[in-house]
Amino acid sequence: xxxxxxxxxxxxxxxxxxxxxxxxxxxxxxxxxxxxxxxxxxxxxxxxxxxxxxxxxxxxxxxxxxxxxxxxxxxxxxxxxxxxxxxxxxxxxxxxxxxxxxxxxxxxxxxxxxxxxxxxxxxxxxxxxxxxxxxxxxxxxxxxxxxxxxxxxxxxxxxxxxxxxxxxxxxxxxxxxxxxxxxxxxxxxxxxxxxxxxxxxxxxxxxxxxxxxxxxxxxxxxxxxxxxxxxxxxxxxxxxxxxxxxxxxxxxxxxxxxxxxxxxxxxxxxxxxxxxxxxxxxxxxxxxxxxxxxxxxxxxxxxxxxxxxxxxxxxxxxxxxxxxxxxx
Numbered sequence: 001x002x003x004x005x006x007x008x009x010x011x012x013x014x015x016x017x018x019x020x021x022x023x024x025x026x027x028x029x030x031x032x033x034x035x036x037x038x039x040x041x042x043x044x045x046x047x048x049x050x051x052x053x054x055x056x057x058x059x060x061x062x063x064x065x066x067x068x069x070x071x072x073x074x075x076x077x078x079x080x081x082x083x084x085x086x087x088x089x090x091x092x093x094x095x096x097x098x099x100x101x102x103x104x105x106x107x108x109x110x111x112x113x114x115x116x117x118x119x120x121x122x123x124x125x126x127x128x129x130x131x132x133x134x135x136x137x138x139x140x141x142x143x144x145x146x147x148x149x150x151x152x153x154x155x156x157x158x159x160x161x162x163x164x165x166x167x168x169x170x171x172x173x174x175x176x177x178x179x180x181x182x183x184x185x186x187x188x189x190x191x192x193x194x195x196x197x198x199x200x201x202x203x204x205x206x207x208x209x210x211x212x213x214x215x216x217x218x219x220x221x222x223x224x225x226x227x228x229x230x231x232x233x234x235x236x237x238x239x240x241x242x243x244x245x246x247x248x249x250x251x252x253x254x255x256x257x258x259x260x261x262x263x264x265x266x267x268x269x270x271x272x273x274x275x276x277x278x279x280x281x282x283x284x285x286x287x288x289x290x291x292x293x294x295x296x297x298x299x300x301x302x303x304x305x306x307x308x309x310x311x312x313x314x315x316x317x318x319x320x321x322x323x324x325x326x327x328x
Contacts, residue, residue: 002290005031005065005089007056007080009043012094013071017121018047020282021069027290033059056080060087067293069121070094073162074169078103081118085110090117090293092286096174097303101310108303117293120306124179125186125299126284128276129253132261133238134187136245141263143242145188150180150224150236152251157202157229164205164228171207172228173199173313179251180213180224181312183236185305190217192312192328199320202229213316216325242266253279 004021006013006029021029029049034040037054044052053059060068060083067090070080078098084091085107097120098104111118124130137145154176162168163175185191192215200210209229215222234256236247248260259276292298311328319326 002027002090002293003030003064003066004028004092004286005033005051005053005059005062005068006043007033007059007068007070007084008072009034009039010071013069014043014046016282017069017071017286018043020280021286022047023280023283024286024290026294027067027286031059031062031065056083060084060089066090067092067117067289073165074099074174075167077169078106081107082110085114085116085118088114088116090289092119092121092289094121095178096120096169096310096313097306098310099169099174101307101314104303104307104310108307111303117289117300118303119289119292119300120303120309121285122178122182122186122301123281123285124183124251124253125301126288127253127279127281129247129250129259129261129279130183130186132274132276133183133245133247134189136261136263137187137238137240138189141242142238142240142244143266145220145238145240147220147239148184148188148222148224148237149239150184150222150250151226151233152176152179153225153227153230153233155229155231159205164202164207166206170205172209172226173211173316175228176251177211177213177226177313177316178309180222180226180236181215182301182309183247183250184215184217184222185309185312187238188217188220190219191308192217192222192315194325194327195312195315195319196325197316197319199317208317208320211316211320213319215312215328253281 031051033053040052249256264271
């Protein structure tokens with residue numbers, strides 16, 4: 001069993017990732033760390049975790065863990081990923097793992113010098129939903145892919161939420177812009193060449209709250225919009241010469257709605273619906289990470305792929321400041 005330590009008592013860890021690790025077949029949470037020992041102990045007791053630490057450094061120095069999961073604010077991801085790697089721990093870090101593509105070079109160096117696994121927690125890449133989308137496209141089920149369309153929106157104006165605090169790495173693009181981009185790259189195996197974008201910022205918070213993006217992938221285009229102050233919506237559609245694939249609950253697969261893919265033919269008079277009633281994407285992510293950390297062959301999100309994802313986001317920010325195309 002790969003022994004995880006959780007670096008902070010953040011909500012995503014409490015509600016989604018820690019229960020998933022505890023449910024996994026090949027890993028377990030053995031420690032919780034917080035800058036407040038009482039909070040660490042409270043969360044540890046909740047999940048029957050044996051060890052609680054009152055500092056992150058103390059847990060990283062412990063021999064009670066083999067790996068860490070990092071759900072800290074985005075602005076702290078690079079710092080603590082490097083510290084964990086230098087302590088000899090494998091790292092599963094929440095997305096985005098960095099706020100600039102060149103920051104990931106430091107993570108690659110830390111991974112290589114310490115010979116540990118570092119991966120960004122893109123849970124969608126471990127789900128049967130997205131692996132089915134990828135196989136349908138590669139098998140030619142929709143002919144030649146010409147256009148991908150996506151949307152991911154929610155409403156959050158809480159001034160205390162890290163997503164609305166620039167200093168903590170807040171903003172719509174770091175939080176949810178990464179999902180249409182990673183899912184398109186994952187499903188097609190292609191990289192964007194250039195982008196156009198419009199981005200709006202909240203006058204109070206200063207964070208980006210809306211982006212409309214057009215990306216040229218050479219053989220096809222991706223268009224998507226994201227927002228943190230619009231009614232909730234999630235959708236991804238892959239449209240080809242012979243049909244289309246619509247992913248009904250693309251990102252929050254087990255919480256948003258039906259986990260379904262519709263494959264429609266060219267005339268839209270025939271369709272096949274693929275249902276995935278129990279994807280448990282965070283559990284699959286933890287199990288895949290544990291297998292890779294223990295030396296088994298496993299498809300994970302590499303830091304090299306993470307750098308390409310972040311280059312895409314960086315280019316969207318640059319494109320938002322100009323008319324016309326921006327090279328990725």
